[in-house]
Amino acid sequence: MSILVNKNTKVLVQGITGTQASFHVRKSLDYGTDIVAGVTPGKGGTEHLGIPVFGTVKEAIANTGANASVMFVPARFVKNAVKEAVEAELDLAVCIADGVPIHDMMEIRAMLKGSKTKLIGPNTPGIITPGEARLGIFPENIHKKGRVGVVSRSSTLTYEAVLEVNRAEMGQSTVIGLGDDMVIGMDFVEVLDEFSQDDETDAIVLIGQLGGAFEEVAAKHYKLMPNKKPVIAFVAGNTIPFGHKMGYAGDIIAAGKVTAQDKRAAMQDAGMIVVDRISQIRAQLQNLLR
């Protein structure tokens, strides 16, 4: 089955006519992704890379039956792009842009609440179900079809984790980058739920990193999950306290719990298999699934 996207996903691309969008849309098409429409305001009725372009998301859906979107729009237009996707009731929106203002993301989170649309990102490489669909900017040559789910906050470490799964001579059911930002759409909790219901995923590789509390929240949730699948977790950032300091408000919220060690302890306590380095994922996977 895989999660969220597969070969039946009909994809539209918001901001399809940009150079970066064109580069990656071409790659996604070659990959076999069913890209059915592009959306660029003011360019409705034209064609780009052989794909019909519409002026609005609603028009694109009405004409093509698209149910998911990849957004290549610049950061400052993301809020409106997500609004359009939510109002058109798309199942999934993937936002690649880096540098979306935090206040915009807070408003976007409010829009998503109670809506039909799930958002991946921003600042994400996207989501890929190997051999079926590539929504985003993943290097397409590294993924292999298999039964390990991969989810990560960092884009770059997503690739690192995928390579580890390959080295274990296994493949991926679906790979998701949640996005590197402070405020994002889907988080570990939602993705863990998706993977736990997917009968083609046997184990999950989860890559966290310093900053925020996504890992702690995931650990809390995992601990209480009734039908747990094994999770192998890695947290980057043992050596460096990140960012420089200004005021105390951030520390008060975190109440001192800001190190990678705290995150790892929480995950271990919840029953995840926590590894010290990415290269240990391979052996753990082989232990689990052989």
Added chain:
Amino acid sequence: MNIHEYQAKKILNRYGIFIPRGKVAYTPNEAKRAAVHVSLRGPWMLKAQIQSGARERGAFIGSSGRKGGIRLIKRRRDIIREAEQMLGETLVTAQTGPKGKFVSRIYVEAFQKVRKKFYAGLVINRVVPVLTLLLANLEDGGQSILDKALENPKEILKLKVDLNKGVSLRQIELARRFLQLEEPSRKHLQKFFNALHRAFVENDATMIEVNPAGVTKRGRIVALDAKMSFDNNAMYRHPEILRLQDDYEEEDRALKAAKFGFQYLEFEGGNIGCIVNGDGIALAAMDFIREKGLDACCFLNVKGGVDRDKIAAGIKIIMTNPKVEGILINILGGFLRCNLIAEGIIAAASEVGLNVPLVVRFEGTNKDTAKETLINSRLPLIIADTMEESVDKLIAAMEESE
């Protein structure tokens, strides 16, 4: 992006928050004139304008006195001497690191008598994420707000604030009781919170801190100190705030890197320069280096850079850092194409020379073309296939070149 206390106060004042009369000064003579301007008889506060907390308990490098960056001055004739001790000097606080920060200006303020002090912070909670108002009572000579957070978190009131509507009437009443203020103070508190909220929302702030806020005899609330941080990503819609950025606060190299849209960080100690294309891989690479007994001294995150010239300029920042004895480049291309990095490395090396060992590891988009480009360049660099291998090869090469 952060701004100075006097700039934050000016913004908050525009939203209706009371502040003591104050004026910024760049020279001791200016400080004296400013003092007379804000209060004829004093006393005055002299406050070093660096973007850091704990200034009062900080110390100036090279000064024998134990006086910090915030001083109460009672006699007008002392102002010039005290200002001289601060201006042009470097202040070290618990938040600046041992290098400290250069004091280019001081803020001269009329001393404001208050009968009570409290802490107020408005910040986006990363966990949930929601806008959160933080409040705590402060006693003179009592626990600092940070110690309270760590040891007595119950003494801090945390209220979730609606991003659009601000602090509710019920929350204001809760806050009033928590801060042990009399009934008539409610309207002052309401005005204060509303102003904080509007200043936060209308300026794309990520944090506003009034530490402390003072309550006057008549119940008015005065911001005795103020800090504001803003979302860099939203500064395109606030050019007036962007103009407040103080270049003294940024490291030269960081400033240069930021110009190209990259992130650059320097660390104490270490001798390896890292070039990466994401926070996650930066953290993982530095963890690896530490495991092998070495440390990174700086890293450059080129993010999703797609402009070859900018990438070359970024790489030059690392190549010309005298502390760097080895360079580790780990790129996992997705959006970013490896071949652009390869071309950037060659362009940078041809301009400033490649005098230290450099190991490159490419994975992802266009990695094969990238490797080929590097091999054809005949530069003395080393290519690795995994992150671990890249660290091992770099360390071996550094040992060899010693």
